[in-house]
Amino acid sequence: MISRTPAFQALLVQAGALLPCAALAVALESFGHGLTLLQAALLQGLLAALISWKVGLARWWLPIQLLFPIALLAGLALHLPPWLAAAAFLVLLGWYWSTYRTQVPYYPSSPAVWRAVQAELPQGRALRIIDIGSGLGGFTMHLAGARPESEVMGIELAPVPWLLSRLRAVLSGSRARFLRGDYDQLNFAEYDLVFAYLSPAAMPALWSKAQREMRAGSLLASYEFEIPAANGIKTIRTTEGGPLLYIRAF
Numbered sequence: 316m317i318s319r320t321p322a323f324q325a326l327l328v329q330a331g332a333l334l335p336c337a338a339l340a341v342a343l344e345s346f347g348h349g350l351t352l353l354q355a356a357l358l359q360g361l362l363a364a365l366i367s368w369k370v371g372l373a374r375w376w377l378p379i380q381l382l383f384p385i386a387l388l389a390g391l392a393l394h395l396p397p398w399l400a401a402a403a404f405l406v407l408l409g410w411y412w413s414t415y416r417t418q419v420p421y422y423p424s425s426p427a428v429w430r431a432v433q434a435e436l437p438q439g440r441a442l443r444i445i446d447i448g449s450g451l452g453g454f455t456m457h458l459a460g461a462r463p464e465s466e467v468m469g470i471e472l473a474p475v476p477w478l479l480s481r482l483r484a485v486l487s488g489s490r491a492r493f494l495r496g497d498y499d500q501l502n503f504a505e506y507d508l509v510f511a512y513l514s515p516a517a518m519p520a521l522w523s524k525a526q527r528e529m530r531a532g533s534l535l536a537s538y539e540f541e542i543p544a545a546n547g548i549k550t551i552r553t554t555e556g557g558p559l560l561y562i563r564a565f
């Protein structure tokens with residue numbers, strides 16, 4: 316439901332902060348202490364950050380809420396052409412797409428992680444491997460190269476990273492296949508390895524889906540974010556001091 320998405324709640328908070336801010340600005344004006352636009356934006360940002368904290372939005376929303384009105388003011392002061400804002404909006408939309416809903420933005424895993432997952436794979440037979448949320452396709456292309464007998468694919472929700480991953484595969488002659496869509500629509504029973512690098516918010520639903528669908532002998536690997544299973548999880552530290560890779564065999 317959209318009203319439960321943090322981005323929508325953040326927008327509501329900004330709208331909610333507007334009225335008391337405007338009332339305070341008018342009251343100050345009537346006492347001869349009118350606010351400058353910058354002071355008003357600061358007040359609005361402060362109030363929005365305070366309300367966000369009170370209603371329990373994640374802590375990283377607080378600086379965004381604080382700076383949003385000031386950034387808006389700066390954008391207006393720069394007199395940027397309206398098409399530039401529209402173009403920036405479209406690029407960001409294509410890049411982040413449903414992040415407001417999934418709460419999984421793009422950040423890449425590293426070759427050390429790809430090699431650690433590769434080392435866990437069964438040898439001597441062709442596998443079906445999928446990266447759920449494949450981003451720019453680094454993991455998928457690496458495994459497609461390392462396991463030429465296997466079918467390796469990625470699925471990505473956001474159009475821009477998906478398009479770039481397809482381009483990268485074509486330009487480098489990789490066998491990796493990239494689908495555009497939501498991994499929730501897949502049947503995990505069709506894969507020998509499901510690799511995930513998502514976010515803490517995605518893990519409970521991912522684990523329920525994996526329990527319902529994954530076949531005996533298949534592997535679920537999650538980088539950085541713990542698989543919420545009570546037991547049977549193998550952990551691997553892929554880089555000194557870096558996050559763990561979690562692997563669950565079914």
Ligand SMILES: C[S@@+](CC[C@H](N)C(=O)[O-])C[C@H]1O[C@@H](n2cnc3c(N)ncnc32)[C@H](O)[C@@H]1O
Nearest residue numbers: 417419421422423424448449450471472497498
């Ligand atoms: C942290 S990035 C990981 C990228 C890549 N797997 C890697 O290891 O470099 C997570 C990606 O998952 C995508 N994503 C999030 N939810 C998704 C979903 N339900 N279906 C498909 N992709 C999703 C995001 O758009 C983002 O690009």
